[in-house]
Amino acid sequence: MKGHRETDFTYQAVYRYLTNLINELGADARVRLPSLRQLAERLNVSISTIQYAYSLLEKEGRVYSIAKSGYYALPMVSVSTLGDGDDLLETLYVNARRPGMLVLSGDEPASLQPLDSPLLLLERELLRQYPRASQHPLQPWGEQELRTALAARYTSSPSRCWSADDVYIGADLRGVLEILIAVLALKGNTVLVESPCEWTVLRLLQAADIRVIELPLLAEGEIDIEQLERLLANETVCLMVVSSVLSMPRGRLKSAADRRALARLLEQYGTWVLENDSHTELVFEPGALPFREWLDPDRLIVYSTFETTIGAEAPYGYVLSRQLTLMLQRHFLLRAFRLSPIRQKAIARLYNNGRIDQHLLVLRRLLRESAASATQLLRERVGNCLEWEEPEGGATIWVRSSRQVDLRRVFQRLLARRIVIAPGELFSTQGRYDQHFRLAHALDGVGGREAVFCALAEALRLEQS
Known part of the structure; x- marks a missing residue:
C-alpha cells in the first residue's frame, strides 16, 4: 500500500x-x-x-x-439460544447478527463496491457550505433536492413524468412500506404477490392482517397470465405487488411481452400496482424497460431503496405516487422520520453529477463476475447436490436441492459452522420452496468462498444420505 x-x-x-x-x-x-x-x-x-x-x-x-x-x-458471546425457537426468520436474524458469522442469507449488492467514500466526502463539503445555524428545518417528506433528483430520474416522457411532490423519503424501506399499507387501507383486503416474494414484504402484509394470494412464477420467471386472469375474475384484488424488471429472489429477467400482457390485464380490472424497483439498476445487461412504462401512472406506486446501489450509508427507502398526495403527506408527518438533510443532499449530488451512473457501470460488472465465479464454484464443489438458475442481475443465487432433504436441518448444520443461508420457505406464506434457499454470491475472497461451498456440500450430503 x-x-x-x-x-x-x-x-x-x-x-x-x-x-x-x-x-x-x-x-x-x-x-x-x-x-x-x-x-x-x-x-x-x-x-x-x-x-x-x-x-x-x-x-x-x-x-x-x-x-x-x-x-x-475478545471471545464471541454466544446468543444462539435466542434463535432456537420455531420462528425460522427470527433464528436467521439472530444468527446473522452474531459476530464471526459468514452471512450468505442477505441481499447486499452494494457491499462489493459501496459508494460510502464519495458520499462522505460530499457530505463533508456540504457541511462547510451549509453550517448548521443556516440549515432549514427537517422536511417531513425528504430533502427537496433529493426528491427533485429522483423525480427527474423516474421521468421518461411528458405523460410519464414525476415531480418532487410525488416523491416521499423515509428512514428505511420497512418504514416506507408500513406507511403504504396504512395509506392504502389494506387491512382485511386481498393483495396479490409474485412468488417467491421477499420476506420483508410478506411479513409486513401478514402483520397488517391482509389476505395474501401468492402467484408462483413459471420456470422462466414469468407470470401465468391465464391463472392471474382467473384470480382477478374471481377475487376482489385491491393491489398487486410486482417486481419491475428483475424477479427477486430468483434474479431472472422478465420478458417485455410478459410485462406488457400483465399490464393490460391489471388495467382491465382496475387493479392498483405496487412496483418493487429495488433491483432494476442491478441487471447485468441493462436496457429493459421498467414495468411502470406499460402502466397508467395514476394507478401505480413505486418503492425502492438507495441501499442496494449506494450501500449501508444510504439506508433510506422512498416511494413515488401521483394520486395519494394528501394521505402520504399526513402519514409521513405522523411518522416524523428524522433524516440527515446533509446526507440527503449528498445523495442528490451523486445523482445530479452522474457519479451514480459511473458507479453502477462498475457495480454491475463486479456483480456479473462474482455471479460467474460463484456458479463455477458451485458446479465444481456442490454440483451433484444442487440445481440453480443462472442469475441475470443482483447479488444472490436461487438454489434448489437436487434431492429431497430437510433444509431446516441443513440450515442448522451450517449455523454450527458459523454460516447463515436463507431457506426458501421464508419467501412464501404457504410453505412453498422448502427445497430452495437463497445464497449470496457477493463474498470477499474466492478462497473463503470455496471453503464455504465445501461446507455447504458436506451439510447437504449428510442430509441426503
Whole structure:
C-alpha cells in the first residue's frame, strides 16, 4: 500500500483484514493479535493506520488492549439460544447478527463496491457550505433536492413524468412500506404477490392482517397470465405487488411481452400496482424497460431503496405516487422520520453529477463476475447436490436441492459452522420452496468462498444420505 500515497480510507482495508482475521480465530479463547509493527510490515502501511483500525475494533468491543502486551481478540458471546425457537426468520436474524458469522442469507449488492467514500466526502463539503445555524428545518417528506433528483430520474416522457411532490423519503424501506399499507387501507383486503416474494414484504402484509394470494412464477420467471386472469375474475384484488424488471429472489429477467400482457390485464380490472424497483439498476445487461412504462401512472406506486446501489450509508427507502398526495403527506408527518438533510443532499449530488451512473457501470460488472465465479464454484464443489438458475442481475443465487432433504436441518448444520443461508420457505406464506434457499454470491475472497461451498456440500450430503 505504501507504493501509493495512503488515503484517508486505507484504514478501511486494514479494518476489514483484521475483522476477517478475528473471525477466523473462533470464539472459544482470547487470542493475541499481531503487533502494530508486525501488521504494518505485513500489510505495507503505516503504524498509525494499524493503530486507528485497532482503535475502531476496540470501540466496537471486538478487541481489547493490555499495556506492554498488545491487542487481544475478545471471545464471541454466544446468543444462539435466542434463535432456537420455531420462528425460522427470527433464528436467521439472530444468527446473522452474531459476530464471526459468514452471512450468505442477505441481499447486499452494494457491499462489493459501496459508494460510502464519495458520499462522505460530499457530505463533508456540504457541511462547510451549509453550517448548521443556516440549515432549514427537517422536511417531513425528504430533502427537496433529493426528491427533485429522483423525480427527474423516474421521468421518461411528458405523460410519464414525476415531480418532487410525488416523491416521499423515509428512514428505511420497512418504514416506507408500513406507511403504504396504512395509506392504502389494506387491512382485511386481498393483495396479490409474485412468488417467491421477499420476506420483508410478506411479513409486513401478514402483520397488517391482509389476505395474501401468492402467484408462483413459471420456470422462466414469468407470470401465468391465464391463472392471474382467473384470480382477478374471481377475487376482489385491491393491489398487486410486482417486481419491475428483475424477479427477486430468483434474479431472472422478465420478458417485455410478459410485462406488457400483465399490464393490460391489471388495467382491465382496475387493479392498483405496487412496483418493487429495488433491483432494476442491478441487471447485468441493462436496457429493459421498467414495468411502470406499460402502466397508467395514476394507478401505480413505486418503492425502492438507495441501499442496494449506494450501500449501508444510504439506508433510506422512498416511494413515488401521483394520486395519494394528501394521505402520504399526513402519514409521513405522523411518522416524523428524522433524516440527515446533509446526507440527503449528498445523495442528490451523486445523482445530479452522474457519479451514480459511473458507479453502477462498475457495480454491475463486479456483480456479473462474482455471479460467474460463484456458479463455477458451485458446479465444481456442490454440483451433484444442487440445481440453480443462472442469475441475470443482483447479488444472490436461487438454489434448489437436487434431492429431497430437510433444509431446516441443513440450515442448522451450517449455523454450527458459523454460516447463515436463507431457506426458501421464508419467501412464501404457504410453505412453498422448502427445497430452495437463497445464497449470496457477493463474498470477499474466492478462497473463503470455496471453503464455504465445501461446507455447504458436506451439510447437504449428510442430509441426503
